[in-house]
Amino acid sequence: EVQLVESGGGSIQPGGSLRLSCAASGFNVSNSYMHWVRQPPGKGLEWVSVLKSGGATEYADSVKGRFSISRDNSRNMLYLRISSLRGEDTAIYYCAREWRNTFGSWGQGTLVTVSS
């Protein structure tokens, strides 16, 4: 069974940094396209980043240069380093596994709150 469990969220001041983690089980992150999607409280979903099986990465314009996606194949983990944080980065961050060109499996999310 595919399972994704995010962690690492919390309250952080503007300009700060965090590393979000996503523990995967039931499949290998190394041969999957893995995404981060975020959702500000009470608002809609926003695609953030993808790490493709071959290692290529892509980012939404809103986070380009500030966020970095990576993985640890030996631990079957996906990460998102988020830095230079702004208020508008406040959101629940979900990791998701791509399936049939969309988001087939989701974690429960981890909340990041950016506030002074």
Next chain:
Amino acid sequence: QSALTQPASVSGSPGQSITISCTGTNTDVGGFHLVSWFQQYPGKAPKLIIFEVSNRPSGVPDRFSASKSGNTASLTISGLQAEDEADYYCCSYTLTTTHVFGSGTKVTVL
């Protein structure tokens, strides 16, 4: 990349059918056969209910159906049930940012 356009809310009585639209452009919805739909309950992660325009994953009831015409995709819920009250999001592959979501629609069962 702007969000795809969905109505903010749609409502219906139990047993009725409702349709949610999702309008994009020829660089996303209209350009690919890769529209998907998600159901999200409050405080929960989204759940995939439609992939590749009109296909249902295993376990999704067949009262959920979907289609696409030009730059607009649609999700229809037939025989509306109380448990269908949730937020629904469309999503499309796009030339620019790999995926773009719709603005979301709150479905209310009267």
